Amino acid sequence: MVVDSTGYRIPYWLTKMGAAEAEQVALAVQEGRLSDGPISRDFESNIAHALDVPFATAVPSGSAGLLLALLAVGVQPGDEVIVPAATWIATANAAHILGAKVVLADTLRDRPLIDPAAVLNLITSKTKAVIAVHLGGRAAPVADLMEIAEQKGIYVIEDACQALFSKNEDGFLGTLGHIGCFSLSVSKLINTGQGGVVVTGDEEIHNHMSRIKLNGVTSDGVTEVYHGPGFNFKYSDLKAAIGLVQLSSVADKVQRVTDVYRTYRDRLQFCETVSVCPINLEAGELPLWTEVEAKDVPKVQKFLLDNQVETRRFHTSLNHAPHLEQVGRKFPNSEQHANSILILPSGPSQPLSNVERTCDLINAI
Numbered sequence: 001m002v003v004d005s006t007g008y009r010i011p012y013w014l015t016k017m018g019a020a021e022a023e024q025v026a027l028a029v030q031e032g033r034l035s036d037g038p039i040s041r042d043f044e045s046n047i048a049h050a051l052d053v054p055f056a057t058a059v060p061s062g063s064a065g066l067l068l069a070l071l072a073v074g075v076q077p078g079d080e081v082i083v084p085a086a087t088w089i090a091t092a093n094a095a096h097i098l099g100a101k102v103v104l105a106d107t108l109r110d111r112p113l114i115d116p117a118a119v120l121n122l123i124t125s126k127t128k129a130v131i132a133v134h135l136g137g138r139a140a141p142v143a144d145l146m147e148i149a150e151q152k153g154i155y156v157i158e159d160a161c162q163a164l165f166s167k168n169e170d171g172f173l174g175t176l177g178h179i180g181c182f183s184l185s186v187s188k189l190i191n192t193g194q195g196g197v198v199v200t201g202d203e204e205i206h207n208h209m210s211r212i213k214l215n216g217v218t219s220d221g222v223t224e225v226y227h228g229p230g231f232n233f234k235y236s237d238l239k240a241a242i243g244l245v246q247l248s249s250v251a252d253k254v255q256r257v258t259d260v261y262r263t264y265r266d267r268l269q270f271c272e273t274v275s276v277c278p279i280n281l282e283a284g285e286l287p288l289w290t291e292v293e294a295k296d297v298p299k300v301q302k303f304l305l306d307n308q309v310e311t312r313r314f315h316t317s318l319n320h321a322p323h324l325e326q327v328g329r330k331f332p333n334s335e336q337h338a339n340s341i342l343i344l345p346s347g348p349s350q351p352l353s354n355v356e357r358t359c360d361l362i363n364a365i
């Protein structure tokens, strides 16, 4: 057994903050910029520019962003929203808490991404939207879904919470459907503690979201005008100050997560215990974290943990969530992904020496 004699434990995720972030936060505090103000606007326009999309709105989290997107397209109780069975449950919860029925679709066999053929079979007169989730930076088939959406008169929302700055041949993921949602939580490429961004190319949708974000109210300083239901989806300039610094070094972060993936791929290429899940680097997919497939995931995970290496299991298929009321339905591909995928130590600050040590351990199993 290979044991690190220093007792150092390799974290499953590593991202760092530094003096530059602290300096900008201190400046924001000194200037009294605590709420959703000019620094947030600056952050939104920088993100929109970087993603080459007309409109971006900063929100408290990726989950809040999904909720805002569904509100903006008018999802109501009784509507149906199609969601892949393989995703973080926030995707489904956003539709569920609006009173919509979450209809789960199985994923493709070879990649944990929503299957357009399954979506087509699930559309009814009540379907309002389908959410394409770009898990781990993989590009879900948005072009196919947009074609279906056009025929059927529904919306495509992209859950790109795990895919900021990931691309396919059509452009940045999150900018290809009607609305795209990103997360800025700790285990993401850009980390502002908690946070999210919602983007769209549709000015009307953007204006609608901007109003919902402010409780559905606009004011000229004299009179408040009520436009409809809304909520407080405001961001904070303190977080935007961090986000702006993180955004300025995004090229380094992209480089590191790509290097992490390449190191795993190269060093595990002859390994019989695991195989690295394919990511299309040439098309611009960004492996936010590196995942491997294994026949005996619990065994690999335990061996690594016994040797001071943390890993994460893949998302449990959503048919196991009783509140979504899909327990009796079968999702063989999503179940297969949940049982066979393991997430290895990754992140924009993960030292490559940690990755190499993890590979040595896996190769020694």
Ligand SMILES: Cc1ncc(COP(=O)(O)O)c(C=O)c1O
Residues within 6 Å of the ligand: 061, 062, 063, 064, 087, 088, 090, 091, 133, 135, 159, 161, 162, 182, 183, 184, 185, 194, 195, 196
């Ligand atoms: C696929 C997916 N959707 C939604 C979310 C929700 O984002 P947040 O944690 O910022 O609310 C996450 C967060 O990790 C996610 O991975």
